[in-house]
Amino acid sequence: MKGYVIDESHSLSALAFADDVILLATTKAKVQSLLHNAESYLNKLRMRIASENCASFEIRPTKNSWYITN
Numbered sequence: 072m073k074g075y076v077i078d079e080s081h082s083l084s085a086l087a088f089a090d091d092v093i094l095l096a097t098t099k100a101k102v103q104s105l106l107h108n109a110e111s112y113l114n115k116l117r118m119r120i121a122s123e124n125c126a127s128f129e130i131r132p133t134k135n136s137w138y139i140t141n
Contacts, residue, residue, distance in 0.1 A: 102127075
């Protein structure tokens with residue numbers, strides 16, 4: 072599944088380091104699908120997402136900048 076589209080031939084849907092993962096998408100529906108896929112994969116490995124350690128936010132463009140909402 073495509074995540075954040077960089078250009079017409081490249082997209083990025085996840086960043087990972089150690090036990091941290093960042094899911095990237097252009098819509099709430101797409102990030103929900105990525106989360107569902109990640110959760111299904113982790114369940115097969117007998118792992119789980121620690122929801123108490125999770126956060127979400129949205130980055131929105133303005134005329135000259137960006138701002139973050141939650």
